[in-house]
Amino acid sequence: MVDFSVVFDHTDSLLSGLWMTTWVSLLSIGIGFVLGAILCLGRMSPRGWLRNVCAVYISLLRGTPLLVQLAIVFYFLPLAGIDIPSIAAAIIALSMNTAAFQSEILRGGFQMIPAGQREAAWSFGYSPLQRLYFIELPQVVRRTIPSLVNETIDIIKNSALISTIAVTDLMRIVQTYSSTTYRPIEFFVAAGLLYLLLTSCISLLGRYIESRLTTH
Amino acid sequence: MSTNTQRAIKLVDLKKSFGDNQVLKGIDLDVNYGQVVCIIGGSGSGKSTMLRCINFLEQYDGGEVLVSGKLIGYNSDAQGNLSSLPTRVVQQDLTDVCMVFQQFNLWPHMTVLENVMSPLLRVRRLSKKEACEKALAVLSKVGMEHKQDAYPGQLSGGQQQRVAIARSLGMDPKIMLFDEPTSALDPELVGEVLKVMQSLAQEGMTMVIVTHEMGFAAQVSDQVVFLANGRIAEQGEPNRLFNEPQTDQLKSFLSTWSERNGSML
Numbered sequence: 001m002v003d004f005s006v007v008f009d010h011t012d013s014l015l016s017g018l019w020m021t022t023w024v025s026l027l028s029i030g031i032g033f034v035l036g037a038i039l040c041l042g043r044m045s046p047r048g049w050l051r052n053v054c055a056v057y058i059s060l061l062r063g064t065p066l067l068v069q070l071a072i073v074f075y076f077l078p079l080a081g082i083d084i085p086s087i088a089a090a091i092i093a094l095s096m097n098t099a100a101f102q103s104e105i106l107r108g109g110f111q112m113i114p115a116g117q118r119e120a121a122w123s124f125g126y127s128p129l130q131r132l133y134f135i136e137l138p139q140v141v142r143r144t145i146p147s148l149v150n151e152t153i154d155i156i157k158n159s160a161l162i163s164t165i166a167v168t169d170l171m172r173i174v175q176t177y178s179s180t181t182y183r184p185i186e187f188f189v190a191a192g193l194l195y196l197l198l199t200s201c202i203s204l205l206g207r208y209i210e211s212r213l214t215t216h
Numbered sequence: 217m218s219t220n221t222q223r224a225i226k227l228v229d230l231k232k233s234f235g236d237n238q239v240l241k242g243i244d245l246d247v248n249y250g251q252v253v254c255i256i257g258g259s260g261s262g263k264s265t266m267l268r269c270i271n272f273l274e275q276y277d278g279g280e281v282l283v284s285g286k287l288i289g290y291n292s293d294a295q296g297n298l299s300s301l302p303t304r305v306v307q308q309d310l311t312d313v314c315m316v317f318q319q320f321n322l323w324p325h326m327t328v329l330e331n332v333m334s335p336l337l338r339v340r341r342l343s344k345k346e347a348c349e350k351a352l353a354v355l356s357k358v359g360m361e362h363k364q365d366a367y368p369g370q371l372s373g374g375q376q377q378r379v380a381i382a383r384s385l386g387m388d389p390k391i392m393l394f395d396e397p398t399s400a401l402d403p404e405l406v407g408e409v410l411k412v413m414q415s416l417a418q419e420g421m422t423m424v425i426v427t428h429e430m431g432f433a434a435q436v437s438d439q440v441v442f443l444a445n446g447r448i449a450e451q452g453e454p455n456r457l458f459n460e461p462q463t464d465q466l467k468s469f470l471s472t473w474s475e476r477n478g479s480m481l
């Protein structure tokens with residue numbers, strides 16, 4: 001018999017798991033955006049070696065499973081004498097992973113800007129930083145918001161993997177209760193609904209921001 | 217004043233190649249302050265490249281570009297060895313030069329007013345109030361102040377080009393370069409842009425204009441330059457040049473043009 005009352009007995013724990021999933025994912029997205037922007041600039045740099053380093057980093061992180069990346073960060077950092085809590089390992093791995101994806105999204109945004117706009121900025125005497133900040137970034141952010149929202153949703157869903165390194169996120173809590181209560185169906189359906197709730201909020205927020213930024 | 221400093225622009229044996237393709241094969245040109253010079257020539261003859269070398273959007277690889285007597289892009293030491301100048305310095309040396317592009321190159325995320333104000337705020341470092349006043353003044357000069365809150369994407373091509381001209385005028389340029397400013401426009405919108413340019417010419421603005429509008433060139437220019445294969449094939453007063461072309465190249469260029477556009481001027 002399917003009976004969801006057992007789920008409601010553990011509402012508090014589930015919500016705390018949801019909260020953990022939310023802030024770890026969003027923090028990683030934020031850090032990943034900054035790293036991704038830096039990677040993206042490196043990828044477009046006039047210096048060949050820098051372009052190559054960034055390209056290699058991006059292929060490595062896009063071409064291997066997130067689970068492998070998590071395990072490497074989680075098990076290798078202690079070996080290197082760096083002792084950090086598993087949450088920190090999770091955030092590092094997620095940020096490094098999403099940075100690679102976000103940098104490619106951002107690069108696509110930069111490439112959509114016609115060269116003439118940069119030339120105009122140059123002729124008017126803008127410095128490279130001014131051009132980046134006043135001319136390019138605002139357009140890149142506007143144009144890449146839909147893709148960045150998708151990436152955020154991906155990271156929220158993929159963050160379920162951090163349960164494997166003992167972070168008590170939503171997935172971990174659901175797994176624990178489903179085995180102690182022998183009610184996997186109820187708990188996994190509940191987990192699915194909570195993830196859906198979170199990703200839907202992000203979608204709506206993204207659409208709202210997009211509508212505020214649309215110029216014509 | 218030396219003769220050098222009276223010249224707005226002086227090109228000496230200007231050369232530019234893209235790989236093996238030598239596009240400018242030695243251009244000599246003098247433009248005085250207050251003069252309007254139109255550059256005509258077939259597609260691919262090097263008109264844009266020449267203009268772009270003047271404000272260093274292309275690095276030239278031979279000869280000299282002098283603006284108000286100052287060598288642009290390079291520093292020449294006592295022995296005459298050239299070294300590249302830092303970008304900042306080149307931009308500084310080109311403060312008096314503004315370029316108007318075929319594709320307008322307005323910044324689409326800014327309103328008309330913001331487009332014109334932006335360089336005044338970021339480069340000229342005017343206060344918001346001063347920048348706004350200046351921007352409105354130049355916008356009304358091109359008849360676009362009523363669209364100050366529109367975004368470029370909401371305007372016709374002719375209106376965008378007038379805003380682009382206003383954005384340049386805000387910087388108080390002494391020299392304006394135009395690269396086919398009306399070529400991207402629907403025919404019925406060409407006139408409004410030419411009118412603005414004509415009034416600038418009457419006010420004594422120094423202008424170098426790449427154009428296919430021969431009627432306009434004949435009307436406003438002090439000097440017309442005909443470019444062919446990266447060289448100046450012929451140059452002179454518009455009357456003489458259009459009515460008594462000397463070279464075969466110019467003759468055939470003009471006759472092709474009049475076949476396509478009906479009568480000559």
Ligand SMILES: Nc1ncnc2c1ncn2[C@@H]1O[C@H](COP(=O)(O)OP(=O)(O)O)[C@@H](O)[C@H]1O
Pocket residue numbers: 234237239257258259260261262263264265266
């Ligand atoms: N960035 C570039 N790279 C390579 N070739 C170029 C570049 N810009 C222009 N050219 C070449 O230079 C020649 C002259 O171009 P351009 O100055 O644009 O001619 P015009 O403006 O007279 O039509 C053309 O053959 C063109 O292919």
Ligand SMILES: [Mg+2]
Pocket residue numbers: 263264265396
């Ligand atoms: Mg051209």
